[in-house]
Amino acid sequence: MAGGAARRRHIYAYLSILPAIVIIVLFTVYPILYNVDLALHKNVLTAPGSHPFTGLKNFADVLKNPGLVRSFRTTAEFTAVIVVGNVILGILIALLLNEKFFGARVLQVLILIPWAIPVVMAGIIWRWMFAGNIGVINGFLYSLGLIDKYYSFFGNPATAKLTLIVARLWKDVPLTAILLLATLQVIPHELYDAAKIDGGGAWAAFRYVTFPFLKPTLTVLLILETLTGFVTFDLVFVMTGGGPADATTLLAWYTYTEIFTHLNLGRGAALAFIIALLTLVMAMFYFWALRSEELY
Amino acid sequence: MRMSTGKRVFLYAMSVILAIWLIGPILWIVDASFQLDNELFSIPPHWIPQKPTLDNYKYIITRVPPPAYAYDPGQIQMGHKASGEALAAIPALKNSFIVSTVTMALNVVISVLAAYAFSRLRFTGRNVSFSFIMLSRLIPAIAVAIPFFAIIQALRLLDTYLALILVYLAFTLPFTIWFMTKYFDFMPPDLEDAAMVDGCTRFQALTKVVVPIVAPGIAATGAFAFLNAYSEFLFAVLLTKTMASKTVPVVLSAAAINFDVSYALASTAVVLAIIPPIAFALIFRNYITSGLSMAFGK
Numbered sequence: 001m002a003g004g005a006a007r008r009r010h011i012y013a014y015l016s017i018l019p020a021i022v023i024i025v026l027f028t029v030y031p032i033l034y035n036v037d038l039a040l041h042k043n044v045l046t047a048p049g050s051h052p053f054t055g056l057k058n059f060a061d062v063l064k065n066p067g068l069v070r071s072f073r074t075t076a077e078f079t080a081v082i083v084v085g086n087v088i089l090g091i092l093i094a095l096l097l098n099e100k101f102f103g104a105r106v107l108q109v110l111i112l113i114p115w116a117i118p119v120v121m122a123g124i125i126w127r128w129m130f131a132g133n134i135g136v137i138n139g140f141l142y143s144l145g146l147i148d149k150y151y152s153f154f155g156n157p158a159t160a161k162l163t164l165i166v167a168r169l170w171k172d173v174p175l176t177a178i179l180l181l182a183t184l185q186v187i188p189h190e191l192y193d194a195a196k197i198d199g200g201g202a203w204a205a206f207r208y209v210t211f212p213f214l215k216p217t218l219t220v221l222l223i224l225e226t227l228t229g230f231v232t233f234d235l236v237f238v239m240t241g242g243g244p245a246d247a248t249t250l251l252a253w254y255t256y257t258e259i260f261t262h263l264n265l266g267r268g269a270a271l272a273f274i275i276a277l278l279t280l281v282m283a284m285f286y287f288w289a290l291r292s293e294e295l296y
Numbered sequence: 297m298r299m300s301t302g303k304r305v306f307l308y309a310m311s312v313i314l315a316i317w318l319i320g321p322i323l324w325i326v327d328a329s330f331q332l333d334n335e336l337f338s339i340p341p342h343w344i345p346q347k348p349t350l351d352n353y354k355y356i357i358t359r360v361p362p363p364a365y366a367y368d369p370g371q372i373q374m375g376h377k378a379s380g381e382a383l384a385a386i387p388a389l390k391n392s393f394i395v396s397t398v399t400m401a402l403n404v405v406i407s408v409l410a411a412y413a414f415s416r417l418r419f420t421g422r423n424v425s426f427s428f429i430m431l432s433r434l435i436p437a438i439a440v441a442i443p444f445f446a447i448i449q450a451l452r453l454l455d456t457y458l459a460l461i462l463v464y465l466a467f468t469l470p471f472t473i474w475f476m477t478k479y480f481d482f483m484p485p486d487l488e489d490a491a492m493v494d495g496c497t498r499f500q501a502l503t504k505v506v507v508p509i510v511a512p513g514i515a516a517t518g519a520f521a522f523l524n525a526y527s528e529f530l531f532a533v534l535l536t537k538t539m540a541s542k543t544v545p546v547v548l549s550a551a552a553i554n555f556d557v558s559y560a561l562a563s564t565a566v567v568l569a570i571i572p573p574i575a576f577a578l579i580f581r582n583y584i585t586s587g588l589s590m591a592f593g594k
Contacts, residue, residue, distance in 0.1 A: 009417055012498050016413035017425055019406045020469050027466035028432040031443030038442065096310055101299065103311035109581065110318045116577030117322075117570050118527030120545035124552040124566055125321045128328075134559050136324050139341035150339070170321070182589035231436045234529040234545070238552040252438045256530075265442055276439035283434045 038269035079229025090176030157247030381551035411476030433470035516587030
């Protein structure tokens with residue numbers, strides 16, 4: 001009986017996805033509703049028990065704060081640098097790993113190591129590498145005679161930003177390279193032969209054969225890395241604490257400190273809502289761009 | 297086809313630079329773990345420890361201070377600044393292990409069940425629920441920090457393993473469900489169809505026929521869930537209070553921002569903390585790379 005089979009299929013399907021849906025609803029839909037409710041009321045931990053409805057006041061307060069604009073700009077800069085760095089280094093490393101020689105086989109194992117290390121620990125290691133007292137980077141530059149006394153990387157806004165970028169790229173480029181390598185390996189060899197016959201050099205082969213194949217993967221990686229830039233929190237926590245001044249105050253860190261130093265949950269929720277919206281809009285934009293791409 | 301010597305030299309030179317970039321930081325932190333603070337502070341640094349010692353490891357593992365760590369007011373740079381955070385490494389590792397392993401096990405079961413239904417069955421609401429799960433992943437963690445805290449508090453789960461496990465499930469499931477769905481899509485349904493013709497139910501076909509075939513994908517899913525749970529930081533900071541549930545990233549981050557920390561001890565704690573994920577990644581290497589190739593490749 002067809003109807004009975006269809007019903008059984010539906011019941012089986014719903015039971016299968018139920019656990020996942022329940023957990024995700026509990027930890028995404030409900031939190032967002034909760035956030036909206038918080039944001040529309042006054043809610044300061046220092047004045048418990050008094051939660052009058054304040055409409056959009058929290059949102060206005062948050063948007064008026066020049067710190068938000070500054071941290072947004074810092075985040076946009078940081079994200080742009082890591083996205084570009086990630087793509088360029090990722091492609092170069094993937095091309096190196098795709099060559100047939102012993103070194104590539106060793107590197108294909110080593111490259112998993114930074115990927116596997118938790119961000120917090122990567123941040124701690126780089127913090128100590130850049131440190132002004134025990135830092136080996138200072139030690140190295142000193143041994144080479146390039147500096148005559150240890151430099152405080154975390155004391156200068158530009159170099160503090162640099163430390164975050166270095167740690168982020170160290171952690172993220174391996175996955176980019178692994179995924180690009182996987183894509184490179186499915187490119188049919190005949191295409192390169194054809195490019196050669198057509199008289200193209202190495203660049204032409206890259207431009208007209210390799211790159212079009214990498215493009216869909218690159219688009220996915222672009223989205224991932226942009227989102228990473230906007231949610232980077234752990235690295236800031238263990239490396240710079242947002243400083244010096246607010247030079248490395250990325251959005252996620254800004255939100256965290258707004259919530260936990262001012263203990264103003266209403267404003268924190270409004271800020272959180274704005275950031276979630278921003279991420280969503282960005283992701284939508286990417287999906288739209290992705291859809292207009294011709295995917296193979 | 298033989299490679300030209302020039303190209304070979306170039307490739308090896310690039311490989312050496314890349315290898316140093318990839319594992320140089322790890323080698324240095326391992327190097328530091330065999331030194332004491334007074335040696336670590338020498339300028340320029342000792343690339344090879346002059347007085348290599350296992351004292352840091354002994355101290356962290358047994359929690360009994362070796363003679364070098366005995367309190368000595370004259371020796372400011374010595375390791376007597378025994379930071380409690382670094383010494384909590386072993387209990388924190390235990391917490392991390394429990395949370396990550398349970399997250400991994402539950403994630404695998406839940407995502408295989410859901411992904412199989414998404415891949416094989418046509419049902420009302422399929423596209424909507426799948427899109428919903430994927431979209432949920434776009435919510436930045438920090439944006440739901442306050443509500444998560446409130447939910448966990450309302451459930452009376454603050455400072456418990458279960459709190460972390462639930463949150464980590466919510467954050468890892470979208471990726472693993474997407475990944476396993478893609479993985480099932482690659483598998484032709486012939487074998488399980490045959491099994492069902494032979495009288496198996498759909499669930500039996502899944503557990504007896506399909507699961508053994510997709511074992512590599514399941515291994516990759518498990519590795520992903522484990523590593524993610526092991527690494528997570530924001531909620532671990534927010535939802536844990538004591539050593540009853542504090543995980544490794546929480547304990548080590550406290551050591552990192554403590555200016556009075558013993559760098560030698562803390563480096564040793566970092567080394568101990570990165571061994572499990574590295575071992576995990578290397579053991580599951582083939583599954584992870586072939587799984588990723590499958591999901592992102594053709």
